[in-house]
Amino acid sequence: MTSMQPLWWLALPVLLLPVWWHMRKRERTRTDLLATARFLPAAAPQQQRVLRWSDVLLLLARLALLAVLISWLAVLAMPWKGDTVFVGPSLGSSPWVAQQMQSAGMSAAGREPLPADLWNWLARNEHEWRPQARFLILAPRAAMPALPPRLAHAAELRLAPSATAAAIPATPRKRHIVVSAPDERLPGWQALFAAFSTAGDGANRYVLSDAPTTETELIVWDHPGTEPPGAWKAPLWWRTAAANGQTQTLQGLAWNAPQWPLHDVDAARALYERWQAAAAQAAPYPMSAQVLKAGRKEPLPAPLARSPEWLALALMALFAIERILAHARRR
Amino acid sequence: MLETPALLAHSADLELVIRHVLAGLGHGIHAGRERGAGVEFSEYRAYAPGDEWRRVDWKLLARADRYYVREAERDSHVATWLLLDATASMAEPSRRVDGLSKHWYARTALACVAAIAQRQGDAFGLLVISNGKVEFTQASRGPRHLQRVLAALQRATPSGELPDAETLRASLHFARSQGMVFAATDALDWPSPLGEALVRLRHMRHDVRLLALRTEAEVEADFPTGHAYRDPEEGACLHSFTRADRDNYHAALESHFAAVRTACRQHDVPLCEARIEQPLGELLRAWLRNPEARRP
Numbered sequence: 001m002t003s004m005q006p007l008w009w010l011a012l013p014v015l016l017l018p019v020w021w022h023m024r025k026r027e028r029t030r031t032d033l034l035a036t037a038r039f040l041p042a043a044a045p046q047q048q049r050v051l052r053w054s055d056v057l058l059l060l061a062r063l064a065l066l067a068v069l070i071s072w073l074a075v076l077a078m079p080w081k082g083d084t085v086f087v088g089p090s091l092g093s094s095p096w097v098a099q100q101m102q103s104a105g106m107s108a109a110g111r112e113p114l115p116a117d118l119w120n121w122l123a124r125n126e127h128e129w130r131p132q133a134r135f136l137i138l139a140p141r142a143a144m145p146a147l148p149p150r151l152a153h154a155a156e157l158r159l160a161p162s163a164t165a166a167a168i169p170a171t172p173r174k175r176h177i178v179v180s181a182p183d184e185r186l187p188g189w190q191a192l193f194a195a196f197s198t199a200g201d202g203a204n205r206y207v208l209s210d211a212p213t214t215e216t217e218l219i220v221w222d223h224p225g226t227e228p229p230g231a232w233k234a235p236l237w238w239r240t241a242a243a244n245g246q247t248q249t250l251q252g253l254a255w256n257a258p259q260w261p262l263h264d265v266d267a268a269r270a271l272y273e274r275w276q277a278a279a280a281q282a283a284p285y286p287m288s289a290q291v292l293k294a295g296r297k298e299p300l301p302a303p304l305a306r307s308p309e310w311l312a313l314a315l316m317a318l319f320a321i322e323r324i325l326a327h328a329r330r331r
Numbered sequence: 332m333l334e335t336p337a338l339l340a341h342s343a344d345l346e347l348v349i350r351h352v353l354a355g356l357g358h359g360i361h362a363g364r365e366r367g368a369g370v371e372f373s374e375y376r377a378y379a380p381g382d383e384w385r386r387v388d389w390k391l392l393a394r395a396d397r398y399y400v401r402e403a404e405r406d407s408h409v410a411t412w413l414l415l416d417a418t419a420s421m422a423e424p425s426r427r428v429d430g431l432s433k434h435w436y437a438r439t440a441l442a443c444v445a446a447i448a449q450r451q452g453d454a455f456g457l458l459v460i461s462n463g464k465v466e467f468t469q470a471s472r473g474p475r476h477l478q479r480v481l482a483a484l485q486r487a488t489p490s491g492e493l494p495d496a497e498t499l500r501a502s503l504h505f506a507r508s509q510g511m512v513f514a515a516t517d518a519l520d521w522p523s524p525l526g527e528a529l530v531r532l533r534h535m536r537h538d539v540r541l542l543a544l545r546t547e548a549e550v551e552a553d554f555p556t557g558h559a560y561r562d563p564e565e566g567a568c569l570h571s572f573t574r575a576d577r578d579n580y581h582a583a584l585e586s587h588f589a590a591v592r593t594a595c596r597q598h599d600v601p602l603c604e605a606r607i608e609q610p611l612g613e614l615l616r617a618w619l620r621n622p623e624a625r626r627p
Contacts, residue, residue: 031569034560035423035433035519036549039583043559043571 462491
């Protein structure tokens with residue numbers, strides 16, 4: 001559990017309150033009125049030494065209730081962040097970043113990793129920043145959003161020169177493929193996907209396996225005349241069938257072909273291009289470096305339920321227990 | 332039937348209680364010195380509207396053709412004063428009988444005295460001492476005045492402390508002519524402004540009768556041990572009671588009441604001591620009996 005509003009932890013001394021309460025209650029001896037008390041020897045007020053088990057339980061329940069309440073409040077989102085620099089993951093700790101922070105006058109600002117969906121993420125989480133805070137976004141490239149971003153804070157986008165970005169090699173993307181083929185054709189499929197790996201300049205790495213997982217993008221079913229297991233699901237299937245064509249099944253879209261190009265280089269290239277054209281997403285339109293002024297006065301309202309749900313449930317349960325114990329003690 | 336205070340204490344109606352207590356009590360315990368209008372003839376006075384017709388002298392009307400009213404000389408003008416100590420200590424409950432307290436007992440005893448005084452045609456007035464103040468009800472006669480006095484008694488709740496000597500002296504303005512003073516108190520404050528005021532009244536030749544009330548638990552010292560006790564008039568000061576303290580308590584209480592008795596004897600104030608668990612009729616008999624007759 002991370003605390004999003006750590007100042008609330010300063011309220012922890014409130015826990016002393018129930019302790020003090022219980023001590024005071026123990027202090028008070030039961031007194032009766034007696035008209036002839038003046039003929040009795042005077043006595044100092046004494047502590048009642050008897051501490052009943054329900055007292056201890058009640059004290060513990062009250063302490064826990066307060067502690068949970070404070071921790072629940074502490075997680076509540078409140079604006080406490082100052083100037084922040086968002087640094088793209090590929091830039092890491094390159095000298096260009098330090099230089100840009102210096103030139104923007106934000107060398108003392110906090111650093112955060114660049115979130116994936118930057119503008120939407122900022123709009124959703126902006127309430128965590130103080131109204132005067134500024135954003136500096138340092139990234140090798142940025143995608144142009146459909147609408148100009150409207151934030152409650154000033155933001156500046158700076159793009160790294162291509163040399164800085166190219167200096168760091170991109171890690172290849174893993175793509176999960178399931179190949180189910182007769183033994184004599186299996187090496188052919190493996191060779192085909194190995195060739196696909198080199199064809200994409202190392203941007204993709206194809207991982208072959210026997211059974212599909214949720215990450216599987218493609219299932220090759222090279223058993224003509226048989227049906228695959230019903231539980232197998234993937235966005236795309238390559239199936240060996242009598243006729244060329246494309247069928248939509250419950251398990252996914254199937255490309256059917258009587259013969260897959262395991263030995264024909266040109267046909268394999270055509271298949272690869274067709275597959276990439278179908279699977280690859282459109283490259284985003286690049287956004288140029290620019291300064292964005294605050295577009296709205298208030299950030300979007302903070303979603304309140306930022307604390308974990310079990311904490312709220314625990315709060316309710318503790319409250320019920322405290323009430324029950326207090327009632328039981330009074331009887 | 333309703334003989335014991337235990338049964339009487341459950342009745343909130345003071346009048347009903349009086350009727351039951353006085354049912355077995357013969358008249359004439361206390362000799363009223365007031366004989367009513369017109370016993371000793373004194374003079375004639377011209378009739379004024381509002382005078383009773385029966386006091387008009389008809390023979391004189393026939394003779395003089397004027398209305399004259401016979402005025403009687405009253406040989407004495409004895410008023411009965413009821414003095415109720417309603418300080419906080421009077422709230423002390425009987426630890427034997429539910430609903431019975433010194434205040435209830437004192438109030439009921441005074442109500443009975445008022446009822447007796449009313450039966451005998453005496454004037455009676457009431458002083459309720461509570462919360463540092465004196466509530467004064469003028470002395471008068473008649474059943475309506477009895478109702479007024481009973482209401483005042485009913486209203487009184489034990490609280491606060493005794494008023495200081497100045498206040499008490501200032502409120503003794505009723506003491507112009509001789510009368511009887513029935514004072515019901517717990518006598519735990521002694522010497523006290525109340526005691527001084529009673530002695531003062533006695534020196535002014537009033538017939539002062541003091542009733543000192545105690546509970547059986549007080550006399551026998553059988554309070555539950557282990558508690559802390561607080562004097563209702565002393566404030567936050569705590570007192571403890573253990574078995575070992577019992578003898579000391581007895582001795583202190585006895586010496587206190589011995590001092591009260593001595594002071595009363597010295598100033599010729601008949602002191603009647605009672606436990607509130609006693610039957611009320613018995614107490615009234617003892618309280619109202621002529622102290623001269625008791626003396627050897």
